[in-house]
Amino acid sequence: MIDLVTAKPGPADRFDRRLLAPMMIGAVLNPVNSSIIAVALVPIATALGAPASETAWLVSSLYLATSIGQPLVGRLVDMFGPRRLSIAGAILTGLAGVIGVFAPNIAVLVIARVILGFGTCAGYPAAMYLIRSEATRTGMRSPAGVLTALSVTTQTIAVIGPTLGGLLIQVGGWRATFAVNIPLALASLVLTLLFLPRHTALDATRPARRRLDLVGIALFAATLVCLLLFLMNVQLAQLWLLGLAVVFGAGFALWELRRDDPFIDVRVFAGNVPLLVTYARAVLAATVSYCYLYGFTQWLEGGRGLSPALAGLVLLPTFGVGIVVAWVFGRRPEIRWKLIVGALGQVVMAVLLLFVGPEAALWALLLIAVVVGVPQGIVNLAIQNTLYHQADPTRMGATSGLLRTFMYLGAMLASAATGAFFHTTANTAGLHELAWFMLGAAVVFLVITLLDRSLRRVDRLATGHED
Numbered sequence: 001m002i003d004l005v006t007a008k009p010g011p012a013d014r015f016d017r018r019l020l021a022p023m024m025i026g027a028v029l030n031p032v033n034s035s036i037i038a039v040a041l042v043p044i045a046t047a048l049g050a051p052a053s054e055t056a057w058l059v060s061s062l063y064l065a066t067s068i069g070q071p072l073v074g075r076l077v078d079m080f081g082p083r084r085l086s087i088a089g090a091i092l093t094g095l096a097g098v099i100g101v102f103a104p105n106i107a108v109l110v111i112a113r114v115i116l117g118f119g120t121c122a123g124y125p126a127a128m129y130l131i132r133s134e135a136t137r138t139g140m141r142s143p144a145g146v147l148t149a150l151s152v153t154t155q156t157i158a159v160i161g162p163t164l165g166g167l168l169i170q171v172g173g174w175r176a177t178f179a180v181n182i183p184l185a186l187a188s189l190v191l192t193l194l195f196l197p198r199h200t201a202l203d204a205t206r207p208a209r210r211r212l213d214l215v216g217i218a219l220f221a222a223t224l225v226c227l228l229l230f231l232m233n234v235q236l237a238q239l240w241l242l243g244l245a246v247v248f249g250a251g252f253a254l255w256e257l258r259r260d261d262p263f264i265d266v267r268v269f270a271g272n273v274p275l276l277v278t279y280a281r282a283v284l285a286a287t288v289s290y291c292y293l294y295g296f297t298q299w300l301e302g303g304r305g306l307s308p309a310l311a312g313l314v315l316l317p318t319f320g321v322g323i324v325v326a327w328v329f330g331r332r333p334e335i336r337w338k339l340i341v342g343a344l345g346q347v348v349m350a351v352l353l354l355f356v357g358p359e360a361a362l363w364a365l366l367l368i369a370v371v372v373g374v375p376q377g378i379v380n381l382a383i384q385n386t387l388y389h390q391a392d393p394t395r396m397g398a399t400s401g402l403l404r405t406f407m408y409l410g411a412m413l414a415s416a417a418t419g420a421f422f423h424t425t426a427n428t429a430g431l432h433e434l435a436w437f438m439l440g441a442a443v444v445f446l447v448i449t450l451l452d453r454s455l456r457r458v459d460r461l462a463t464g465h466e467d
Contacts, residue, residue: 019130022191026086026123028157029093029184033062033116034411035161036168036177038293038315039308042301042426043174050106052298052426056419059294060412061110064228065117067408068221071264073118074125075212082126083196089126090192092119094185100178112178119185124404130196160319162297166312216263219252224409231416264402274454275390278383279406281339284445285379286410287417288346288438292318292372295418295426295434296353300365302426303358314365321373326381333463335382335389336455342379343446345371350439357428380407389461390454 041055077085096116103109168176226245230238256262293315300311329338349372356364387403417437422430449455 016134018195019134022086022188022195023123023127023130025184025188025191026089027127027154029089029123029181029188030066030120031154031157032161032164032184033113033120033181035157035293036165036180037062037113038297039162039165039301039312040169040174040177041294041298043169043308044106044109047174048106048109051424052422053419053424054106056294056415057106057110058113059290059415059418060228061113062117063408063411063415064224065114066121067224067405067412068217069118069121070125070404070408071220071402072217073121075263077122077125077129079212081198082122082129083192083198085122086126086192086196087189089119089122090185090189092116093181093188095119097178097181097185100181101175103178109178116181123188126196162293162312162315163309164312166307166309169308211261213256213259213261213263216252216256216259219248219255220263223248223252227409228412228416231413234416234420272390274452274458275387277448277452277454278386278390279403281386281445281448282383282403282406283410283413284441284448285342285346285375285383286407287413287441288350288445289376289379290411290414291417291434291438291441292349294415295422295431296368298418298422298426299428299431302422303428303431304360304365305358314362314369317366317369318372318376321370322376325374325377329378333385334459335385336449336459338378338382339386339449339455340446342375342382343442343449345375346379346442347439347446349375350435350442353435353438354432356431386455386458389458 037058041052041058044050044058045052045055073085073089092115096112096119099112099115100109103112164180165177168180172179223245226241226248230241230245253266256264256266297311297315300306300314301308306314332338349368352368352371356368384403417434421433421437
């Protein structure tokens with residue numbers, strides 16, 4: 001088997017393109033599993049006799065695992081290199097696929113999704129590490145085309161995820177949406193063994209003392225678990241879980257502030273209010289986006305009566321328009337107007353959902369999908385660019401990792417809301433309640449964007465009008 005330890009290194013003056021294939025397939029494992037499950041929730045509920053409040057855990061469990069695992073695996077990549085973590089991630093992903101194929105009930109499926117969440121965490125940090133490594137090796141900035149390809153690849157997977165899921169269910173039942181991870185994991189493992197090097201140009205920057213902040217990791221995980229358990233069943237009797245989350249969160253912050261090598265450097269929050277607003281914006285945007293992805297999709301099947309395959313096709317314009325919008329407007333440096341347009345798009349989408357019913361025409365559903373494509377294409381792109389200009393350059397890695405965690409928190413909020421409003425079945429009344437919830441989040445997103453004066457300075461920085 002080929003190993004880059006003995007193989008000739010890549011060209012000295014440009015990115016080693018042998019790394020592209022393992023980078024891309026590793027990076028798509030998480031988004032494909034995030035979107036493919038959307039069309040499988042109703043068939044799973046029907047087959048296993050589970051209410052929507054239970055199948056919501058299939059969504060939340062993956063995002064909970066990913067929220068914890070993303071900064072953890074990123075830290076491990078920095079300590080041990082991308083090859084080992086990519087191998088471990090591929091093995092866990094394949095194992096989750098096998099468990100999902102033979103799972104007898106929802107509980108085992110949730111376990112499979114948790115394993116899947118941790119297994120798919122390695123792709124993104126490993127890819128970013130390799131890009132930085134190639135920049136160091138070549139003495140040049142990594143080609144913009146590599147970053148663009150990585151972004152377009154993950155978004156394209158979001159495009160075909162629901163459609164692929166619908167086709168897989170049509171051919172092999174809902175278990176096929178888990179089985180697809182087996183060949184994907186195998187391909188990732190083979191490409192990693194073939195092309196990812198044991199040693200990189202960043203080896204010298206790895207910490208000499210390989211010590212994990214186990215207490216910080218445990219407190220961080222406990223905070224998110226308690227918060228999610230509360231969100232999945234919001235009742236006065238469950239307030240103790242919210243209180244426990246606050247206690248664990250405070251303990252985590254105090255512990256991390258005392259450490260020289262924290263699991264997550266909470267100092268990124270200190271004195272940077274605009275950054276905190278950006279994180280809040282990320283939570284709100286993700287909440288609306290994932291309420292649409294999971295809630296609207298379940299209603300298309302349960303409330304409108306579409307097949308999983310047709311429901312996946314209805315979502316296709318959302319992600320197709322999103323890619324086009326991102327490609328056309330992503331090159332423009334201005335940020336504020338993108339956030340405003342994206343917020344307005346989410347408001348319009350939520351209002352339209354208030355008027356759909358079980359007899360809604362297919363063209364009306366497709367129109368909603370097209371409208372959602374606008375914020376889908378520019379909001380996350382604008383949020384990431386905002387963070388780039390607001391973050392302390394010396395803490396960019398920690399700041400970016402936390403952004404992804406806040407986005408996953410929005411996904412968990414969306415999953416909890418979907419389970420709460422649909423409860424036992426994805427009916428039209430539940431969709432309308434979910435739409436009001438989405439409208440509230442979208443309006444808050446719009447208001448804090450309009451009131452955020454710091455965005456004007458961000459625009460000046462982005463357009464080069466301020467040093």
